Amino acid sequence: MRQTYHIRGMTCNGCRNHVEELLLKIKGITTAHVDLEKEEATIEMEDQIPIETIQETFNDDGGRYHIHRQGEHLQESELIKEQIQKGKGTGFFYCPMHCEGQKTYDKAGDCPICGMDLVEEQNLSTGTVYQWTCPMHPEIINKESGTCPICGMNLVSMDTEISSEKKHYQGLLKKFWIAVVFTIPIFLIAMSDMASDNPLYKVAEQKYWNWIQFALSIPVVFYSGWMFFKRAWTSIKTMNLNMFTLIGIGSGIAWIFSVFALLFPKIFPENFKSAEGNVYIYFEATTVILTLVLLGQILEAKAHSKTSGAIKELLKLVPSTATLVENGEEKTIAIDQIEKGFLLRIKPGEKIPVDGYIVEGSSSVDQSMITGEPIPLDKSINDQVSSGTLNSTGSFVMKAEKVGSETLLSQIIELVNTASRSKAPIQKLADRISKYFVPIVIGVSIITFMIWAAFGPEPAYVFAFVNAIAVLIIACPCALGLATPMSVMVGIGRGAQSGVMIKNAEALEKMNIVDTLIVDKTGTLTEGKPSVEQVIATNPSDEKILIQYITSLNQYSEHPLAKAIVHYGISTNTSIIKIDDFEAIAGKGVIGTFQGKKIALGNDKLLKQQSIFISEDLKTKVIAEQEHGKTVSYIAIDKEAVGYVSIFDAIKKTSQKAIEDLQRIGIEVIMLTGDNENTAKAVAKQLNLDRYKSECLPEDKLNEIKKLQEKGRVVAMAGDGINDAPALAQSDVGIAMGTGTDIAIESASITLVKGDLAGIVKAKKLSHGVIKNIKQNLFFAFFYNVLGVPLAAGILYPFFGILLSPMIAALAMSFSSVSVITNSLRLRKIKL
Template structure:
């Protein structure tokens, strides 16, 4: 970037140095009426001073682009109150280990990620989720580092510390993304690569034209104008056009609860044609609750059926499993040890309780295990599914013994978010492992553009590949381990921050609040950033296109105007500052 400045200032300085000690070697065109040679020490000095001044102004403006990261760093508390036996001591957060009990008092920041062990709380999570309303938390609920406890005291168990906490991961993702390059940056890089040698050629041509056709002292005019061309054409602003907008845009996203893994994802988000969404935890709350357990075996009562379901699900991390565990706890049923547990991805779980071989899952699992389902049982289940409920069959020793009915409320913002995305021309399609009846009920409720049910992880992956092969740009939104392959394959993987770590690691964008409205905001942010980059490139290129002819002296024959190298240096510096100031406008944009 500084090749042209170095050439311009260096030529002026070396010329002046030779003129000072060996004036006799110069032709008369370079001499004054007193016989001395024109020197440009002050011009070279002022050029470098103005270039450094521009860098200082640029650095000051650049500092403002990292505000988001600085604000995130401030969220992490330095100390915590640790409970050891009956004593409470204040310790540094670096001394906290997993399993420690910590007391969080009203108004304090939560030191690490964990779950509430005793007490209730109202937590302000706006600093990491972007949502202004505090959230009520109860015993067993997760709390995050950096969020603020409002008005009660509670005891929490430390579960994620140091770099494992959500706040630390957010800071790392924002830092990494800010340093990454958007594809559009490659255009600027290529332009800069061609630009410098072209400007050097223009500078030489300027010198030759002025030396031949310029007024006396022709060589002096030729030198001053060729140096002005070198300096004013410095493509610093061109190099700053993309990274500044990306840095501010990614910081803005972090403040809204949208974590963007790299600049390429931010750019691509603007060109997505199809959005694929999972159901549980993405469209729905992801906090399913058991409505009832139904037994169809006269030898197995509903309580006994629930006991077996709780035992099976005690080894599973699926949201539906957690719902049955919670329901069992409310009924006073403790989980019994299960043997030979196995999770069948997209279908359910199997295991052995005592002498009973158990299987809990959808019809695909029952079919896989060769378990027959009576017509009346199938009819009962279909009725529940048509109402949008999720139903899991339980088989005992290869006999269908009953089922559990689970409902999961659609998120309040899902309808409006889907409507907004469809209005932008996106097709929104649901891929779910749930049955066709439930999927159809949800799809019709939300007016989706289509759905596919009873899909395994590999099925989702295959369908996304087909869409991409047809020329579609595909985004995939999901929250579970089973969504990870599809999230990785999609052009843009979007993970719900309320989902699993595997899904978040596989995704390009993470929505901290787990809300589909975040996708609408991410697209709006992408559009704003890309528009800002284009304006920056226009500023940088337009400035050079206008500045180079003026510096070469094209106005001189008509108006007698020539551009001093010092003025060219000032204009070059201000062009870089103007690009950064334009990028900073993103901080205050409404999304």
Template sequence: MTKTYHIHGMSCKGCQNHVQQTLSKVSGVIQADIDLSNAQAILETEKPIKIGVYQAALAEAGGDYTIHEQGKAPKIKKDSKKTKSETNPKAAAGEGVYYCPMHCEGDKTYDKPGDCPVCGMDLVQEKTAGATAHTTYTCPMHPEINEDEPGSCSICGMDLVPVEPDLSAEEKSYKKMLNKFWIALGFTLPIFIIAMSEMLNDNPLYKLMAQEYWNWVQFILSLPVVFYATWMFFERAWRSVKTWNLNMFTLIGIGAGVAWLFSVFGMLIPDFFPQQFKTASDTVHVYYEAATVILTLVLMGQVLEARAHSKTNSAVKELLKLAPNKALKIVNGNEQQVSIDEIEKNDILRVKPGDRIPVDGIITEGESAIDESMITGEPIPVNKNEGDTVSSGTINGKQSFLMKAEKVGGETLLSQIIEMVNKASRSQAPIQKLADKISGYFVPVVVGISILTFILWVIFGPEPIYVYALVNAIAVLIIACPCALGLATPMSVMVGVGKGAQNGVLIKNAEALEKMDKINVLIVDKTGTLTEGKPSVEAIHSYGDFTEEALLEYISALNNLSEHPLAEATVRYVQEQGVTISKIENFNSVTGKGVTGNFENKKLALGNEKMMEEAGASITDELRAASIKHQEQGKTVSFLSVNKEAVGFVVITDKIKKSSKKAIQALQAKDIAVIMLTGDNQNTAKAVANSLNLIDYKAGMLPEDKQDEIVRLQNEGKFVAMAGDGINDAPALAQSNVGIAMGTGTDVAIESAAITLVQGDLHGIVKAHNLSVAVMRNIKQNLFFALIYNSIGVPIAAGVLYPFFGILLSPMIAALAMSFSSVSVIANALRLRNKSLD
């Protein structure tokens, strides 16, 4: 019989394979097929099996997986490691969110620190806007005093001092690991000195007591190192074997564990071993120094890696510093300082010179120059007047103004940027599949090479055969570093995404970052992409018996219900003229053409020539000739028809962005073909294309036409990016290989795109392309280094150079090399922080 179940907790191929292997081993299961995309398990069994049997098998195999029947709610295991999607208010609020830096389980997160169940590495805390700490003040003499503002102690009168904020989980983990390292180092150094003294001809230590007793001293000194300072490595190694998620700690655990256990066994039962394993004093060679030095060096690598890793998300940390804690709220005409959490929509706030803007909103009174460099990457302050929008975290200039709060908390641009950066940092680039595939075979292959090394040294090695065999087999295990291979991609992605955010380029996922490097065609919309997206009415032309006032009334009535930027421009113009906007009936918006409706028993239509065709309205030669004059100047013309007769048009201008021409030239210099697709008419499109030196353009394009054009180019083998800002661009953005939304555009466009340009100009595309090129080059460097390191290091550790040069690699040197390999990968990724994107 066959039955389908839902599996909760799967997030990657590793999870899928683990669950499939586990359920296949359940007694009575004939076949287990796991569907990762639908989170389903299709189980074929000999007879009905209770669901508790499956759940027990999954629990015993390790990992946070639960199984339940389709349509029934899962029973979530109460464990310290839960995914962010589970009902945890702190995790939902963005607090206490941890993830694996190697993204072994995709975007799976946990609400408590610990080890990754797949690779064993320390989980990293996600930096969120909600984690920003408020400064509180206390009295140095009376710690029970806790105030939000500086002042004097109410008990003794002393000045209050700021309370030191609690260390982040990242800092706590680092300090704990650093303390363990010093403990390990303190006990390892004496062991190393004792072991190295054996090389002296007249060893002074042996005059104090025999070598047998010094072995016991080494054993006692090794206990704190093995069972306290580095015990976590053995725990991770055991978990990796138990779940068969073999990783770096598997190799470390086997290598160091074998060396230490061999030493203990040889010390307790020396007669078990042949003479080849014994010293001149008839004691077995012990390797306490090898085991403890290896473990200590690995721990040192972890400490250095933790410190280096903290710098990879420095961009998010810098963004978090932008979030202010306090704001001045206007209450009954008076200024009142409140916490940022107390601000609600529509509150009026005072922003003083030099202050950070607390939330997103609109200036209601006053003006100032705003430094938006941290969000947009542009160093020049932007002048803001009444009605202009301002963003949380940006810095006010030298003037004061009032603003109305529009977006607060997680809705602010700063919060959204931080959330997008976090998500993108945790996403996997397609190139990582290569590393994952290699890593899947890496550890078993290394263990096999280690065993083969031991056998070959026993067969062909010099005396003492078994000593050489054991030492070289351990060296092979220790020098291999799957960690460097696993870190190669995610570290570069994390730093690159952060670098992009600092320059106003928001990457939704790592896949977009990788694909941007391959782009050879860029499709651009006109309005809001090449132009400023701030259209204004230049003139109203009426013909026949209709007056300009009548046209204004009809046009405003139709456009008042439309969401298009051109419609908003006409409504704004009508309001400035003092004309009352009338109500329309049977309103309908025809995407890419215009709008229709009924007004006082008249059938109205407003839009381009295609709209006139659809409405059955004829355009006279005189009217067409007058419109062409404006269109040839790059202006947009919308015709108005009344009862199927074109009676006039409105002329709308939208300035071309200053950065558009320079950006197009830069992209063309990179051999990227730039094509403009616009819904505007041929004459207007030609005028805009000529001003920007654009050779390729198409006019009169409906949303489906833009999408079809992208499909055509893709079928020709082109890799297409699409830049747009409106609802009508959403299908094309989704169809393209990389969708790029202007940050000044609609939410629908931004949601459909993989990259968002905060400042909303084409120069951001140049930055995005440069960033993609730099990140992909960095990833390839990391992968090359990791693969070459292991390809050269493992054979040397196995002793391939010994027959020719007499060179052998000590397991301790191998441990040092292994530790620094991961640090080197992270250091290379950190170079992206200094990359210029202009």
């Protein structure tokens, strides 16, 4: 027995090998092959092994990996639901600085590399478990709708929202207020020394107030701020030095120094003592630093929650319940109970829960939440509807086709999550600098201490100590590390809201420098909904038989033109006959036989290949049709062309304006089409395209892109068909129409949900805005550190007598990361 499962949590080949080893340890599994790229495991087993057994093996190994069936969405997992109810979130967390790329963790905590708080991944299972309760008897909780077994009242839906993100924020807030309560009196005691006649000394001697400061500092250090010391220790132990290394060393040394000064004042030299002979203590500096850093973490957590705002908005599009139509009766069910084939009633004002098509009724559907386009579309029987879109007016019944992770909305959310965790090439610079940043800062801190100790005014060691700590505290590698991922996360989310789906950050960055756009014609520039205009036979009496031949021949083809011909044949009540020896010839047409007659339908290339004769009169008629922008295929029986079919595919209303906009911003648009020269010329003229190539086979498009790239051009390719897939993969940025084939979408790095060129203009604007924002963030981070570290070291003291207190340094450090995130959040308002 063979089964294929989806595996989450793998980041490298080492993970892949380890997962295979774990699977092979399970009794009953004979072979296991794991694909890292697809995140899939193909397992051969003697008998069906419960998926829970496999997950238990992963849990025993540390719970890093998660398994679920292909096509099963995470929301369907009882394990995930249980985690949400317990406040543990979805079970998928990642580092906002993407230290380990796409790696996710199964619980909240700190990143083992940089120490940052892990962020919960948003998906359709985040925060909502569908349950029903009785309004009169809240102890009654069911997984399904129905009536209360006690009083008979209808059960009502209840949402259990326990966000891991919210829980983390509340935890930080609690620690912060405890820190504030104990820090304020320490600060007031320390600042009272500045009074000429300190009133506190009338109550007790200074040494007793020092002991009070020590006692008050313990909750701040060992509860509120303890996580910073844990992170600092982890960073030193693993040699992944970061912001918490500097905070831990700086504030830790200040506190330990103060404790020793309190317990053993005699061991300190005179340079560390005041005129009264007391050793300076820094409990107030330690607690204020930790409190301010904690404040920075709270602001950062708050800002982080907004960076995934686009995904949260998409999540809100999914209703918690749906109305099931069964045996003529309607009942309310949870969205995760919907199965393929279910009939669902969608009422006015309701959101559509899954993907499917209308089987009864009609309405106007607002798709702006997915496509970004504000105009509602009229929908009637057999029209497709997508999850998350809004039914505006009428009521209709739809049949569920795609549920759970298969729905368009779910795929969009997964794509945004994956893309948000990818690294842009521009981040490499920040990564290289961050690697050496902390050791350099520690070195600068040591040099600062030495210079002040040797050349500073008395008490020299006190000045040296304070300034060295200020250098450690003010430096912020965190701001540098967040500069790129924050912009990418917000930018990709903003694109998703406008129907521009970006597969990875590299594509987002490359789109900014694209100077050439290759476009296919059918389905890209045109509607992609070709319709047969007429079938012409050289002998008019043969028209019906020719329609029957071409309809029957095309029943085996998936090409859009073939479907148009079949649809036309059916609409004319043509009976379909069996065709033998069917063959589709890429870029040319189709051939087959019926009762010994060889039938061909295609372009002149096909006819030349098959040595078929075309009369001059027929050629003239075909050329006339092509010059009007129509696609024409010859019909041949045996070795003679006996007619043609004329197909029209309207140019999209948005194509011309989009091309003008692209040309205005410096992008050259080139059309490559498999259609004939006359049709291509007519379309190019209508769209004001200076460059085009006709009769292109898939390899021709591929080679043309290679030639342009060899000339130094940065090429984007927009297409929608199977024949576009090689060119999409070769281009610097592949752009697929969301209305196109799955293989085209898979080959592309950007997908336009609505499927028109206006989306490319949006993608270009988004790319430009994100890269500009990243550069601003990097400038803020570089400028902050380049300016802040020398200030903390005391570079202005010889000239202006200005020193930077470690407490002010802590405040500046905390706000540096917040400023980077806040700047990134501006991308949510970018106009596309």
